[in-house]
Amino acid sequence: MHDPSPAPDEGSGTLFGLDALAPGPSSGPSASGPPPSRPLFRDSAAARRLLPVREIHAEPAAAASPRGRQVLARFPDARVVEVDSHWGIPGLHGNEGNVERWVRLKGETLVLGERKTLTTRPNGRSADWIAPGASNGCAMACAYCYVPRRKGYANPVTVFTNVDRIIAHLGRHIARQGPKREPNQCDADAWVYDVGENGDCSVDALICDNTADLVHAFRQWPTAKASFATKFVNPDLLALDPRGRTRIRFSLMPPDDSRLLDVRTSPVAERIAAAGDFLDAGYEVHFNLSPVVVRPGWEEAWAELLRHLDDVLPERVKRQAAAEVIMLTHNRDLHEVNLGWHPRAEEVLWRPEIQQAKRSENGALNVRYRADVKAGAVDRLRALVAARTPWLRIRYAF
Numbered sequence: 001m002h003d004p005s006p007a008p009d010e011g012s013g014t015l016f017g018l019d020a021l022a023p024g025p026s027s028g029p030s031a032s033g034p035p036p037s038r039p040l041f042r043d044s045a046a047a048r049r050l051l052p053v054r055e056i057h058a059e060p061a062a063a064a065s066p067r068g069r070q071v072l073a074r075f076p077d078a079r080v081v082e083v084d085s086h087w088g089i090p091g092l093h094g095n096e097g098n099v100e101r102w103v104r105l106k107g108e109t110l111v112l113g114e115r116k117t118l119t120t121r122p123n124g125r126s127a128d129w130i131a132p133g134a135s136n137g138c139a140m141a142c143a144y145c146y147v148p149r150r151k152g153y154a155n156p157v158t159v160f161t162n163v164d165r166i167i168a169h170l171g172r173h174i175a176r177q178g179p180k181r182e183p184n185q186c187d188a189d190a191w192v193y194d195v196g197e198n199g200d201c202s203v204d205a206l207i208c209d210n211t212a213d214l215v216h217a218f219r220q221w222p223t224a225k226a227s228f229a230t231k232f233v234n235p236d237l238l239a240l241d242p243r244g245r246t247r248i249r250f251s252l253m254p255p256d257d258s259r260l261l262d263v264r265t266s267p268v269a270e271r272i273a274a275a276g277d278f279l280d281a282g283y284e285v286h287f288n289l290s291p292v293v294v295r296p297g298w299e300e301a302w303a304e305l306l307r308h309l310d311d312v313l314p315e316r317v318k319r320q321a322a323a324e325v326i327m328l329t330h331n332r333d334l335h336e337v338n339l340g341w342h343p344r345a346e347e348v349l350w351r352p353e354i355q356q357a358k359r360s361e362n363g364a365l366n367v368r369y370r371a372d373v374k375a376g377a378v379d380r381l382r383a384l385v386a387a388r389t390p391w392l393r394i395r396y397a398f
């Protein structure tokens with residue numbers, strides 16, 4: 001059952017959730033979605049409440065492509081606005097006036113574009129490689145999210161319609177690597193590719209088949225594995241048959257923090273409850289313990305969350321689980337934006353007395369916990385995991 005986050009312009013009540021699945025109209029053309037015999041969550045009233053799309057900004061070539069046509073058919077009542085580029089759309093990106101309608105914009109607006117740059121970057125922490133994503137932006141609105149920074153204040157989902165080119169690029173990249181010879185913390189055997197760095201693939205799957213296409217592509221690559229973090233439980237993903245080649249990482253934080261900070265996401269308990277189903281459907285299921293927000297009472301809250309994990313997860317999930325621990329990184333510009341739409345979030349995110357600022361390569365002023373605070377918190381969280389969930393291997397803590 002969804003426990004709605006306190007988004008300023010969201011009404012209260014159930015937004016979405018497994019129990020809210022309701023049959024809806026046909027999903028339009030689909031090359032590779034789940035079988036049509038079962039009702040699709042993406043056609044449910046709950047999914048449409050998350051994405052009541054009214055306006056689609058589209059590059060002409062993207063709109064004319066098969067994937068673009070699939071998206072336009074899903075939202076036939078949306079107004080289509082032609083744009084030269086999916087990047088820097090006047091009135092949508094970087095517009096201070098959007099702060100007041102920050103959350104609404106995320107659900108009511110989509111962008112269709114073609115991804116021009118196909119670059120896979122080495123990572124080594126969360127994954128071996130960061131793949132060029134098939135989307136950028138998100139319909140959810142976590143107050144600490146770094147995804148909007150480069151596009152400014154509003155960053156609804158941009159769907160890249162040329163996912164076929166992304167998959168062809170990945171195929172070449174994977175072939176060039178050959179087999180993985182040395183196990184590392186990312187994976188013992190496979191090269192791990194993060195396919196969702198700048199969005200949430202579970203939400204993208206409400207819009208079109210990009211996520212399905214990526215999951216299906218990785219089935220054919222025995223030396224590689226897709227990986228993405230998510231805060232949204234989309235039951236349609238259960239039908240994609242990933243055959244162990246996709247790792248889904250459910251992001252977790254104590255429910256009280258999540259209700260305050262994870263605006264528009266699935267409740268934490270729902271993400272945990274879904275783990276067994278995703279494992280049974282052929283996914284590898286890991287967890288992101290992130291972001292860890294240091295606030296009064298944080299240790300007790302995390303201890304309780306870990307106790308809950310230990311209580312409810314099936315043994316088969318525990319046997320294969322691993323976790324990433326990521327301490328909060330915040331940002332001065334985002335802090336200023338958040339004060340305009342969700343100031344209560346800043347009471348826990350903005351803690352200058354225990355944080356330090358550092359200018360990043362792109363000039364942004366990022367804010368992290370002071371080294372001593374961070375080291376102490378990581379040690380404490382490791383100790384809590386060792387005590388409460390000793391089966392949960394921490395892949396890395398950062």
Ligand code: SF4
Pocket residue numbers: 137138139140141142144145146147198199200230231265
């Ligand atoms: S779910 Fe992820 S991408 Fe979406 S708003 Fe939250 S942190 Fe950002």
